[in-house]
Amino acid sequence: MEIYRGKRLSIEKREIILPSGTKKERVVIHPGGAVAILPVEGDDCYLIRQYRFAIADYILEAPAGTIDEGEEPITTAHRELIEETGMEAGTLVPKGWIYSSPGYTDERIWLYLARDLSPSSAYAMDDDEIIEVIRVPIKDLWPMVADGRIVDAKTICLICRCLQ
Amino acid sequence: MEIYRGKRLSIEKREIILPSGTKKERVVIHPGGAVAILPVEGDDCYLIRQYRFAIADYILEAPAGTIDEGEEPITTAHRELIEETGMEAGTLVPKGWIYSSPGYTDERIWLYLARDLSPSSAYAMDDDEIIEVIRVPIKDLWPMVADGRIVDAKTICLICRCLQ
Numbered sequence: 056m057e058i059y060r061g062k063r064l065s066i067e068k069r070e071i072i073l074p075s076g077t078k079k080e081r082v083v084i085h086p087g088g089a090v091a092i093l094p095v096e097g098d099d100c101y102l103i104r105q106y107r108f109a110i111a112d113y114i115l116e117a118p119a120g121t122i123d124e125g126e127e128p129i130t131t132a133h134r135e136l137i138e139e140t141g142m143e144a145g146t147l148v149p150k151g152w153i154y155s156s157p158g159y160t161d162e163r164i165w166l167y168l169a170r171d172l173s174p175s176s177a178y179a180m181d182d183d184e185i186i187e188v189i190r191v192p193i194k195d196l197w198p199m200v201a202d203g204r205i206v207d208a209k210t211i212c213l214i215c216r217c218l219q
Numbered sequence: 220m221e222i223y224r225g226k227r228l229s230i231e232k233r234e235i236i237l238p239s240g241t242k243k244e245r246v247v248i249h250p251g252g253a254v255a256i257l258p259v260e261g262d263d264c265y266l267i268r269q270y271r272f273a274i275a276d277y278i279l280e281a282p283a284g285t286i287d288e289g290e291e292p293i294t295t296a297h298r299e300l301i302e303e304t305g306m307e308a309g310t311l312v313p314k315g316w317i318y319s320s321p322g323y324t325d326e327r328i329w330l331y332l333a334r335d336l337s338p339s340s341a342y343a344m345d346d347d348e349i350i351e352v353i354r355v356p357i358k359d360l361w362p363m364v365a366d367g368r369i370v371d372a373k374t375i376c377l378i379c380r381c382l383q
Contacts, residue, residue: 058223059230059232064246064323066222066230066246071272081273082228082230083273108233108245109248109321109323110321151367151370156319158253158273208317209320209372215379219365
């Protein structure tokens with residue numbers, strides 16, 4: 056049973072039968088797919104500091120965004136990188152995908168390493184977003200994951216897939 | 220406005236005002252907090268293969284579970300490790316926390332490295348769960364993250380925080 060439908064995100068309530076035979080109610084969130092991108096230039100990369108309403112705080116993340124209906128994830132990655140950083144990627148290397156929280160959502164996030172960056176002529180920041188672009192030495196990423204300066208799960212997964 | 224309240228998870232619809240002045244509707248999911256644990260024994264660790272209703276598939280994950288009302292995360296970690304693997308941890312090393320998906324949820328997951336494992340006398344598997352415990356050489360974890368055998372975000376973050 057659908058209990059909410061937004062422009063993208065929908066929420067469904069399901070009755071499931073456990074191996075024990077017990078019936079339980081489970082909620083499943085369908086946020087649609089998303090992408091996250093690590094743009095790299097020489098020894099540095101770019102992250103963004105962004106205000107997130109859900110946590111009522113600023114957080115350091117990789118550029119990311121949601122896949123439009125029917126859009127290929129790599130097209131989303133090109134578009135979101137431009138919208139969030141003003142940079143265009145000459146090369147996007149796919150780094151697989153992850154499930155963000157499979158206990159209650161089917162959300163998948165596709166990961167990309169971006170190279171051959173250049174300023175985009177199509178740059179127009181999305182006015183829904185409060186974003187500051189930050190240049191970070193690649194060698195600082197692991198220490199930042201370790202000490203909790205980076206706490207965003209998709210960003211940590213992206214760093215793993217790109218650097219490990 | 221609350222649009223759903225389950226036993227643990229609740230969902231709220233908020234009207235927010237963007238920097239541009241536009242009003243928008245956002246949904247925020249409050250699943251409560253959770254923990255994930257990497258139990259290590261010699262050169263190996265234990266993961267679980269678990270059926271997840273939200274993705275209608277089995278997935279390889281670290282033992283994990285949700286924090287009960289008022290419970291300390293480290294207490295949850297002890298309890299969930301026993302419930303999911305039958306092992307008790309002599310030592311739980313805190314490895315910080317992560318936000319699973321701060322675009323639409325405030326869920327935090329606390330991460331622990333478990334050592335000094337012994338069989339638990341309190342072992343009784345939760346009948347809500349369909350779980351197989353799998354012993355994995357630690358040296359295989361990075362290749363499994365890289366090639367997509369491990370796609371669960373919290374498990375990748377936990378491996379990063381424990382091994383990097």
